[in-house]
Amino acid sequence: MRRRIRSSRRRWSVATALAGLLAPALAIAQEPPPAPGPPASAPLPSTPPAAAEAPPEAPLPYPGPPPRAHDGAPHGPPLQAPAPEASRPEGPRGWKRGFGFKLHAGGxxxxxxxxxxxxxxxxxxxxxxxxxxxxxxxxxxxxxxTEFGLPARMARSSFVVETHLGDFRLGAGTGLLLVAVTRATSTSSMTAAAAGFSAHLSYDLVPLEQHAVYLAARMNVDFSSAILWGPSGSLGFRY
Structure with missing residues (x-):
């Protein structure tokens, strides 16, 4: 009887020990599975190595003038217009294109x-x-x-052509001359008309842009019943 009781106790103790060992495993087995987490992000692709710099392209050859239609008008974009030429100067210093006048006086x-x-x-x-x-x-x-003290008067009208040599001016002209010399024996005058030519050279003493104060020398030769000739000098202003 006692052996049965002891054997039963051994069985219960073994069962209890087995139950204690199996209880945690059963508890883990009965727990619900964990909720699925967010999907793992895919790894980003690595940046490709920088491409080698391409060599500069060679310039294209000049295609030539654009083709023209039957009416002569060019196709394609218009060609660049040439740069305007520099404005033409009015002339050498002291010259003025257009109207001008001169005044002079001398001996x-x-x-x-x-x-x-x-x-x-x-x-x-x-x-x-x-x-x-x-x-x-x-x-x-x-x-x-005159050298004898007789009064003399002259009037001359002329047409003159003039050109320049730097600050110098060279000119020549032709004209008509009227001479009157008072007689010594009466109050009447001896008159004569003549025609001739003249030449002059002037120098700009004070150039004032298009104007100038100048010094001039002239020689005239006129023909009448006698030759009248002589030099003269003057100071003048040209506008």
């Missing part, structure tokens, strides 16, 4: 019938400049005395 010595005449001259000219040539219409007066 003169003339010889007429072997008679010396001294006096002062004054005049004006008006005209214009075309490129490097100036054209003037001029009028000049003269008042003086």
């Amino acid at each position: 003169s010595w003339q010889s007429f019938y072997s008679l010396a005449i001294y006096g002062g001259s004054f005049g004006a000219a008006a005209g214009g400049t075309l490129d490097h040539v100036a054209l003037w219409g001029a009028f000049e007066g003269f008042v003086g005395v």
Whole structure:
């Protein structure tokens, strides 16, 4: 009887021990499975290595002028217009394209019938400049005395062509001259008309852009019943 009780106790103790060992495993087996977590992110692709810099392209050859239609009009975009040419200068220093005038006054010595005449001259000219040539219409007066003290007067109208040599001006002209010399024996005057030519050279003393103060020397030769000739010098202003 006692052996049965002891064996039963052994069985219960073994069962209890087995139950204690199996209980945690059963508990783990009965727990619900864990909720699925977020999907793992895929790894980003690695940045590809920088491509080698391409060599610069060679310039394309000039295609030539664009083709033209039957009417002569060019196809395609218009070609670039050429740069405008520099404006043409008005001329050398002191010259002015267009209208201008001159004033002058000075002294003169003339010889007429072997008679010396001294006096002062004054005049004006008006005209214009075309490129490097100036054209003037001029009028000049003269008042003086002969070597014997007789009063003498002259009036000259002329047409003059002038060009430049730096600050110098060279010109020549032709015109008509009227001379009057008072007689010694009466109050009447001896008059004569003449025609001739002249040449002059001037220098710009004070250039003022298109204007100038100038000094001029002139030689004139006129033909009548006798030759009247002589030099003169003057100071003038050109506008």
